[in-house]
Amino acid sequence: MKRTLPLVIVFCSGILLIIQHFIPSEESEFLYTYALDWIITVGVYAIMLGIWSLIRVTVNKARRDPGERFYAITTLAGFSFMVLTGWRAESLHAGSIFMTAFNYILIPIQATIFSLLAFYVASASYRAFRARSALATVLLLTAFIVMLRLIPLGPISKANNWLVGWILMVPNLAASRAIILGVGLGMIATSMKIILGIERKYLGGD
Amino acid sequence: MNLSGDIWVWVGALLTLSIFSFLYKDNPFYKFAEHLFVGVSAAYWMCMGIWGTLVPNLFAKLHPPLMKTILPAVAGKEPDYWYFIPLILGIMFLMRLSPKGAWISRWALAFIVGTTAGLYLTRSLRSDFIGQIQYSIIPLVTYKDGAFNFVGTISNIIIFLGVFCGLIYFFFSKEHKGAFGVASRVGIYILMITFGAGFGYTVMARISLLVGRMQYLFADWLGVISR
Amino acid sequence: MKLNRKLLWMLCICLLMAFPVNFEANAQEESASDAVDTTGIPPAPPVNVQAMDKPNDNGHGIVITWEPSPDEDRAEDGVIGYSLYRSDEKDGDYTEVRTIAAGMYSIDYEGEVYKYEDQDDREKIGSNPNPDFLEKGKTYYYKIQTTTATGLTSEFSEPVSAAPRGDWFHTGKTSYFIAIIIYFALVLTYIRQAKKGVHLYIRPIGGIEAIDNAIGRATEMGRPILFVLGTGSAADIATIAGYTILARVAKKTAEYQIPVLVPVNEPVVMSVAQETVRAAYAEAGRPDLYDEKNIPYVTAMQFPYVAAVNGIMMREKTATNFYMGLFHAESLLLAETGATTGAIQIAGTDQPAQLPFFIAATDFTLIGEELYAASAYLSKEPLLLGPLKAQDYAKALIIFFVIIGTITLSLGWDFVANIFETSI
C-alpha cells in the first residue's frame, strides 16, 4: 500500500495528462487548467518544507559551531526581519518596508552575484580559449569572431557581422538541433519510465 | 561628488561591495552577505508564495468571503470545491516533516511528479522532437528570385550535414570507427562551433549586468557620474 | 512531295483549331466593353454557403464557408463585403457577427472560398452574459448578405445551420500520437531485453576514466570531493543521471576513505542523494563512514545556493568537483570558483545554453545525451541501458526520415515533410 499507491497516482495523473493532449474537448481543457493550478499551489508547500529544513540546519549550526554562530544568526535575523515585515498582504505593495528591503537587500546581492559572471566570462576565456588542439582552436576561433562583432573595425566589422549572422543561423542551428533531439528523446523516455513506475528513485528512500 | 543620503542606498551599495570582494578572495564580508541573502530570500519567497499564490489561487477559491478584505474582487464568487484537492495534497506534502507520516507525503509527490512527467512528455514531443524533425527537412538547393542561390544552398547543405553528424556523435550503439567515426568527428567540430558562438554571444548580456551594478555604485550611491 | 502535302494538311488543321479560339476571345472582349451599367442594381448573395462544427475544438465553434457572389467582380459597383448574421432560430432575429472584406479568401482552400470561424467559449464577460457565446450542442443558423461599394445590399442567402460539439481526438496531432506509440514500444522492448540479460552494447564514452582519475587525485591530496546535482527537481532526467554517477563516485570515495560533500537545493533530491550515498558506502563495505551531515539541504533559491556552494569550495578546499545534473546560469559561477581553488572539475548537463560555460571552465564535460549514456554505461542497469538503446534506434529513424525528407523535398515533393506538419 505504502509503495504501490503512489505509483498508481503517478500512473493515473501522467496518463491523464498525456491523453488530455490529444483531446480538444472542454472536459479535457478543464482537467489541464486545474492540474496546472494545483501543482503551482502544492509547490508553495514545498517552499515551506525547504524553509523548515533550512531553519533546523541553521539553528543546529548556531548551537554547535561557535565559529559559524555569527553567520547562522545573520541568516535567522534576515529571515525573521522579512517575515515580520511581510506578514500582511499590504506589505507586498510598493513602498512597504518589506518591498524596500527586497529592493535594497535582495536585488543588489542577486544582481551582483549575477554580474560576477562578467568577470568569470573573462577569466574563463583567458584560461580556456587556447589553441591546444584542433578542437580547442575551433572553439577559440568562433568565440573570438563572435566577440569581435562589438569592436568597431571599419570594413572588417561588416564582413565579420555577416559571418557572425551566418554562424548563428547555420552551424549553430544544426548542432543545437542535434543536441535538442537527443535530449528530447531522453526526456520522453524518462517521463515514460516515471509514468509506468519503472523509474521510482524520485520517491526517495523509506 | 553627490553622496547619497538614503540609508537603504548605502545598504545596497555595501552589500554589492561585499559580494564583489569575493573576486579577491573569500572573506567575512562576503560570508555575511551570503548568509543574509539565504535568510532574506527564504522569507521573501515564503511571503510571496502565501500572498501571491496560496491566498488568491487556493483560499479565495475555497472560501471567497473570508478573503474579501484582501481581495475585494472575489467577494461575489462562488466557492470552487475542486480546490480541496490541492489543499489536501499540500497538507499531505507537509507530512514529510513527521517521521511517521512521511509515507503519506509520497502521495502528493506522486501527483506532482506524474502530472509534470505527462506535461514534459507531450511538450518535448512537440517542441524537441516532431518540431525539430520538421524544421530539419529543408531543400538542399535553394533559389532566390528565380536564380540559383549559392550561399543559401551551401548553408542548407551544412545544416543538413550538421544535424546528421551531430546525431551520429550522439549514437552510442556503435563504436566510432571508419566512416562512422569521421561523421562523429565532424559532429563534434560543429558542436564546438556552437559552443564557441554561444559563449561569445552571451558575453554582451553579462557585461550589461556588470555595467548596471557599476552605475548603481557610481551614480546612485557615490553620485560621481550622472545616470 | 508527299511529305509536303502532309505538312500542308497539318498546317490547315492547326489554323482551323486556332481560329475559333481567337474568335471567341474577341467576342468576349467585345461583350466586356459592351457591359451593361450595373449601378443601382442590388448584388447577388454569395453561393454555396455552408456551416459545420469546427473540428478539433472544445465545442464552442462553428465554421462557415461560402463562395463569392457572382457580382463580386462586376465592372460597376462590385461587392466589397460579406456580412454574416447568426440566430438561434431559423426564422428568428438575426444579429450581425462580422463583416468580411471581399477578396480575403481563406488560405485553407484552393480557389476563392471564404471562411469564418465563429467561436467563443466565454459564457460571461465580467458579470454580463456574452452575446457571442456559442453553447455546446445548440443549433445556430447563419445567413450572409453582400454589400457593394455604394452601399447596396443583397438578399440574404438561405439560412444554413450547425451545432458546435466538443471533439474527442485532435486529428491534427495524429503524427504525435503515432510517434509516441512507436517510441513507447521501443523503450519497453529494450528494457525487457536488458532485464532478460540480453547484452546491449554501448560504446566506451570518452572521459569516463577521467572520473576515476579525478577521484584518485583527491585521495592523493587527502581532500574532500564535491558533488553538485544541479538545480533541477528530483524527477528531471539530468538529476536522475546525476544520482547514478554519484553512486559510482561515492563507492570509490568509500574505498579510499575520503568524504564526498553533496550540498543540494531540493528536499526530495536530498533524500534521494542520501539514500544513494548510503547504499554506495554499504556496497563498498564501509557503512560506518557514511555521514548524513555531508549531504545537507542548503536552500531552494538559485543564487543563495550558488553563494553557499562557492563558500564550501573555498572553505573546504575540495580537490575534485563534479557538476552532474540540470544547471542554469549558475554553471559558470560554480565552475569558475572551482577553477580558482585549483580543483579538478568534471561536468555534465543536458542544457544546451550552459554547455559552452562548462566546456570552457571545467576539465571535462559530458555533453547532453552523453550524461545519460555515461550513467547507463557506469551502472549497467537495464532501466538505463534499455531506454538508451531505444533512443539510439529512434535517432536512426530520425536520420532516415530527415534524409528521405530532404531528398524528396530537394526534388520538389513535399509529402514526407508534410508528415511532420501538425496543426496546433
Next chain:
Amino acid sequence: MAFYDNMIDIDRRWIYLVLALAVMIPAIIPFTVPVAVTPEVNDIFQFVDTLEAGDYMFLGIDYDPSSMAELHPMCRAIMAHCFSKDINLIMCSLSQNGQGMAEQIIDEISARYNKKSGEDYCFLGYKPYFALVILTMGLNFRVTYPNDVYGVSLDEMPVMDGIRNYNDCAGVIGFESGNIADAWIAYANGRYDTPVALGVTGVMAANYYPYLQTGQLFGLMPGMKGAAEYETLFKQRLERLPEKDPSEDERMVARESMAYQTTSHIVILFFIIISNIGFFLSRKHEKKII
C-alpha cells in the same frame, strides 16, 4: 620564469581589475564608438526614412517590462524617427504587462515632438488573444478596437479618418520579446501581405534570421546592438537636417552602452590573445629543450 610563462599564468585578479577599469572608463570619459550598421537594420531605417509626412506606420509595442533594457531603445528611436518626419503612428500593445510601459514611452516621445493623440497618433492599447487581434486588424482596426486606450472613438479621430487596416499603413514594426513575433509574421505578413519588420531581444534573434532570408521580414533589429545601429543611423539623419531640431537632446541610450561593451570586449579579446601568444612561445621553447 620566462616572460611567456607569465603570459599564460596571469593571476585572475589582474584580469578582474582590468575588466572593472574597462567598464568604468566610458563612465568617466564618455565616448561613442562607431557602430557598424548591418543591412537588416539599415533596411528598416531606409523604409521609415523614405516615407513622406502624413504617411502612416503601425507599431506593435509588445514586449514585457523584463526585456525593457534591450527593446526600449529601439522603440524610442523608431518612434522619434517617425515623429520627426511627421509620420502618423498607429500603435498597439499586445503583451499583458506591456501597456503601461508603452504608454510611458509614447507620452515621453510625443511630448518632445509636440504630437497629439487623435491628431498625430492613435494608441490602441492591450487586447487579449494577440493572434486574433492581429488577424482582425487586417480587416479593420475598429473591429477589435472601437475606441483607443483613452476611450475616444476611432471614428471621431482626425488621424484615423479613412484609415481602415494595414493596407492604409506603409508597414508594421513589432517590438517583441516572445511568440507574438510569430503572429505578426504569420498573419500580418502571411495573410495580408503587409511589410513587417521586427525588433527582438538578443536571445531571440537567431531564430528570426531565416524569415529575413525568405523575405517575410523586411528588416530585423537584434538586441542592444540592433538598437545602437538604428540610433546611429538616426543620429546621422538628424545631423544632416538643416534646421535646428527639437530632438538634438535625443539620448542615444543603446549607443552609449555600446562603449562599455566595446571596452570590455577589447579587454577579454586582449587576454585571449596574450594567453595564446604565451602558450605558443612556451611550447616552442619546450621543443627546443627536447
